[in-house]
Amino acid sequence: MASLPRDGRPPRVVVIGAGFGGLGVTAELLRAGFSDVTVLERADAVGGVWRDNTYPGAACDVPSPLYSWSWAPNPDWGRRYSGQAEILAYLERTAAESGALARVRTGVEVTGLAYDDAAGAWTVRTAAGEEIAADVVVPALGQLSRPVEPAVPGHEDFAGRAFHSARWDHTVDLRGKRVAVVGTGASAIQVVPGIVDDVAALTVFQRSAPYVLPKPDRAYTRIHGRVYRRFPAAQDAGRRLAFWITERFNATFTNDGPLRKLLIGVWRLRLRRQVRDPGLRQRLVPPDPFGCKRVLFSNDWYPALDRDHVDLVASPVTSFEPDGLRTEDGRRHPVDVVVWCTGFAATEFLAPLEVLGTGGRDLRETWADGAHAHLGITVPGFPNLFLVYGPNTNLGGSSILGMIEAQARYLRQAVQRVAAGAVLDVRPEVAARYDAEVQGRLRDSVWSGCASWYRTDGGRVVTNWPGLVREYAERTAVLDPADFRIGHRDGVPAAHTGSTRGSQVTHRDGSQPRGHEPAHESRDGRRPGPAARPPASG
The missing domain is CATH 3.50.50.60 (FAD/NAD(P)-binding domain)
Known part of the structure; x- marks a missing residue:
């Protein structure tokens, strides 16, 4: 107690x-x-x-x-x-x-x-x-x-519907519609494959291309559940392995080791195999160092963009038109629905x-x-x-x-x-010393190399x-x-x-505070002791 x-x-x-x-x-x-x-x-x-x-x-x-x-x-x-x-x-x-x-x-x-x-x-x-x-x-x-929607001029004149991916309007039927997805971040690479089979035409507006790695996903069978319930150590082993792998992945953002080079090679091979059009492939090459912006995982992002009724536009949106969007290059893009995949005020x-x-x-x-x-x-x-x-x-x-x-x-x-x-x-001196250490280490990380939602406008990395x-x-x-x-x-x-x-x-009764000693995190991400049941990922 x-x-x-x-x-x-x-x-x-x-x-x-x-x-x-x-x-x-x-x-x-x-x-x-x-x-x-x-x-x-x-x-x-x-x-x-x-x-x-x-x-x-x-x-x-x-x-x-x-x-x-x-x-x-x-x-x-x-x-x-x-x-x-x-x-x-x-x-x-x-x-x-x-x-x-x-x-x-x-x-x-x-x-x-x-x-x-x-x-x-x-x-x-x-x-x-x-x-x-x-x-x-x-x-x-x-x-x-807190979702961010850009203030695009002419919104009030747009005859269609527009909403942020985090405030999805399920009353809008996208079947047979011309849809615009603005942004190519973590939400967009899930939204686009999720709607591509329903829409008549899909225009994706990209500010900068992300690195997209394969996602080793699979459905679990009933056997998995039975084994995990009967032998919790099996699920524990899976958690340990996932923790070890993701820790190695985390390390690639602060050092330029062989794993980063391997991951870049995997990305390049996947892009070449899944996108037929050389021109589209070129537009999908990120301009920033690997990891500078969030690295994404998907098996169907590149194939979705390679569909005949999908267009990738690399020019920024500048204004709404009554029946669509206009981009910086002067092109007009007729659309019925706009989905903002423009992130959050992180x-x-x-x-x-x-x-x-x-x-x-x-x-x-x-x-x-x-x-x-x-x-x-x-x-x-x-x-x-x-x-x-x-x-x-x-x-x-x-x-x-x-x-x-x-x-x-x-x-x-x-x-x-x-x-x-x-x-x-x-x-204050403790907090200042810690902050100086963290910011010093971040300056040596890949996140200091480009503008992203990890950084303020002044360049300070405040999220990671x-x-x-x-x-x-x-x-x-x-x-x-x-x-x-x-x-x-x-x-x-x-x-x-x-x-x-x-x-x-200081205590009310003058004694030293008492309480439970903290449980230490083990190297595989589990809590030891009676409170830690065998661990079974987002």
Whole structure:
């Protein structure tokens, strides 16, 4: 059980967002014995990106055995790379079984957070005017939750329909229609093959070509499920193998080793074999280094573009016409439906929330040059605020759930200290030193070589982690109190040293915080010990 201050009141925790991040943290806190956890979700259901992205062909690009919780392996995945509906069902089921689902309030949009220095607590404000008091706030809004639609002139004159892939309009029947897909990123390479057989004509507008590798997908047979249920170690071995492979893939973004050269060779061979037209092949050659933008996986993207009724346009869209789109080269493209596959505001962390920390400092001003946080979790001047999937915690490859689990374990240790009365504010010098290290490593990575959604307009990479998942799990395994200025949520002066390194920790009863020691991540991405069932990917 978590230690409590003398008044017996457990810490009030408010989690914002009910996707994998918010629900994973909630499940971790519930397992540790914290009951006063409320999850606020603006939508009418849980699921995050897997609730929102219902476009044709929506699926994961990480193997299902790895794109799942280490504490909830699923022997019944239908495919190696599961689709949107199956992943959403898994998320809902594990949220219910862990108790996290019962803590969710849907239809509640958070508009702002404000820290009260005297009380050592947060006020969470909602669009409905409600104010909720919290000792700990956990924003879990994700990096891919706010779709971006370009402001193209003439939209109001367009006679057809237009929508973003993440807000797919299922009332629009695409059969026999002339359809435009704007963008060639991760969503587009699934949307285009998903609709190509239905439409009369398909025009794909490309800003820059991506690298697209083969996707080793397959349907699982009933035998797989039987074996995994009877012999969990078999599924565990599959997870271990997927983790090892994706860690090797992650390493290609920070070093120019033989694997990168091999992957480029595989891409080049696949392009040549699947695209007949030499002119089209040339337009599909990326102008950027391998990995500079997100590397994609598909077996049917290139064949779809090679169809007779599909046209790839490499000129930017400049305006709407009443019956279509016009591009920079002056061409007019008649279309009935426009699908924006133009990504998300990934670098605008926590937007549009107003977040005010100690002394009323505004997080937007703190992040004026780009978002940053110690370990991607904590920001100086914003005590007891812990981000999930925050700055520099995204991956070029592998499963983000491994990063989320590591953050959840770190956050659980923080809440254990808050439960004993502490207020944790990461030291500015600690955060600055960490940020300098991360940005230095990122400058040596492939992500510094081109403009992408990984970077701000100023060139700072704010989304991605420069190392392996294993390294991040090891660095977040133990919360070091010396990294924090530790006060008391009732304002009582610090009176007890809670670390051999000299950081002062204050409790209501003057004792050192107690709580469970963190579970360390093993090298295959699993949690050891009784809480870790054999692991079974997105």
